[in-house]
Amino acid sequence: MPVSKKEISPCPLDAALSIVDGRWKGTILWRLSQQPMRTSELRRSIPGITERMLIRHLQDLVRDGIIERIEELATPTRVRYQLTAYGLTLAPHLEALCAWGRIHLERTKPVNQK
Amino acid sequence: MPVSKKEISPCPLDAALSIVDGRWKGTILWRLSQQPMRTSELRRSIPGITERMLIRHLQDLVRDGIIERIEELATPTRVRYQLTAYGLTLAPHLEALCAWGRIHLERTKPVNQK
DNA sequence: CCGGATCCCTTCTGATACTG
DNA sequence: CAGTATCAGAAGGGATCCGG
Numbered sequence: 001m002p003v004s005k006k007e008i009s010p011c012p013l014d015a016a017l018s019i020v021d022g023r024w025k026g027t028i029l030w031r032l033s034q035q036p037m038r039t040s041e042l043r044r045s046i047p048g049i050t051e052r053m054l055i056r057h058l059q060d061l062v063r064d065g066i067i068e069r070i071e072e073l074a075t076p077t078r079v080r081y082q083l084t085a086y087g088l089t090l091a092p093h094l095e096a097l098c099a100w101g102r103i104h105l106e107r108t109k110p111v112n113q114k
Numbered sequence: 115m116p117v118s119k120k121e122i123s124p125c126p127l128d129a130a131l132s133i134v135d136g137r138w139k140g141t142i143l144w145r146l147s148q149q150p151m152r153t154s155e156l157r158r159s160i161p162g163i164t165e166r167m168l169i170r171h172l173q174d175l176v177r178d179g180i181i182e183r184i185e186e187l188a189t190p191t192r193v194r195y196q197l198t199a200y201g202l203t204l205a206p207h208l209e210a211l212c213a214w215g216r217i218h219l220e221r222t223k224p225v226n227q228k
Numbered sequence: 229c230c231g232g233a234t235c236c237c238t239t240c241t242g243a244t245a246c247t248g
Numbered sequence: 249c250a251g252t253a254t255c256a257g258a259a260g261g262g263a264t265c266c267g268g
Contacts (some may be wrong), residue, residue: 012215013208014140019218021135023261026128039230050262055231065221076229077268086221093214094127096207101126104133107179107200137241153250164242169251190249191248232267240259247252 019064019090022057024049030098032067033091036082066090133178133204138163139171144212146181147205150196180204 020026027046031037037045043054058081061067066087072078083091134140141160145151151159157168172195175181180201186192197205 011141011144011212012219013144013212014215015219016211016215017131017134017140020131026131027125030125030127050264051231052233052263053261056261059231074229077231079230089217090214093207093210096210097130098125098127100204100207101128101130103203105126105129164244165251166243166253167241170241173251185250188249191251193250230268232265234265235263236261237263238259238261240257242257243255245253248250 016090016093019061019066020094022053022060024053025057025061026094028054028057028061029066029087029091029094032081032083032087033094036070036080039079039081042081061087130204130207133175133180134208136167136171136174138167139175140208142168142171142175143180143201143205143208146195146197146201147208150184150194153193153195156195175201 020029024046027049028042031042031045039054039058042058043049043051046054058067058069062069062081065084067081068084070080070082072080134143138160141163142156145156145159153168153172156172157163157165160168172181172183176183176195179198181195182198184194184196186194
């Protein structure tokens with residue numbers, strides 16, 4: 001039987017990484033860690049993402065307990081997504097990685113284009 | 115043109131995550147952050163990994179400057195992999211994520227099996 | 229506005245055999 | 249032991265149309 005998908009590894013690092021595994025999850029969490037946002041706001045703030053992937057990733061994160069879906073009663077359905085208390089325990093680590101990533105981008109981009 | 119692969123996102127978090135993107139990279143870095151290891155040692159210490167993926171991921175990490183390949187002169191080729199100085203700047207963050215992952219595993223496993 | 233359902237192509241991975 | 253080459257299957261992701 002193949003190791004289908006992101007099966008739980010004995011390595012806790014993989015367990016953590018599996019949470020943010022997905023083309024846009026990093027960006028989504030980045031946004032949501034700054035402030036709660038509505039679905040359409042998220043979509044607009046992430047150029048290039050398709051509706052399909054946005055929803056899919058949001059559902060994954062909800063399932064994993066990192067974010068929660070708040071349905072505001074209104075004429076056209078309005079939904080807000082925000083970090084859960086649990087998600088807030090993860091956020092600082094992502095923020096640290098984010099800071100490292102900034103340095104990494106500096107380090108790799110100097111090959112300057114244009 | 116599709117957003118092929120892990121194209122650099124404006125989001126630095128994604129930039130960092132792209133480094134550890136790959137089925138076994140988390141585990142590999144986990145091992146190597148504990149101690150330098152030879153290729154065959156790594157393979158043996160990671161059940162389920164294929165030679166192909168091990169080499170592939172190692173090469174990715176070398177290319178990204180996270181680990182380095184040290185060739186020890188010997189009869190049968192002996193190679194050792196270890197974190198670079200740059201890789202050491204990333205390690206602490208991965209370790210933090212790892213700690214979080216441990217908690218996460220505790221949180222999700224209680225569904226107990228067996 | 230929010231989300232589901234298809235179709236399809238690309239990439240990732242696993243299995244295996246082979247070279248130095 | 250370290251690494252390459254090829255093949256095939258599985259998963260991820262994009263485009264698009266449909267419905268509440």
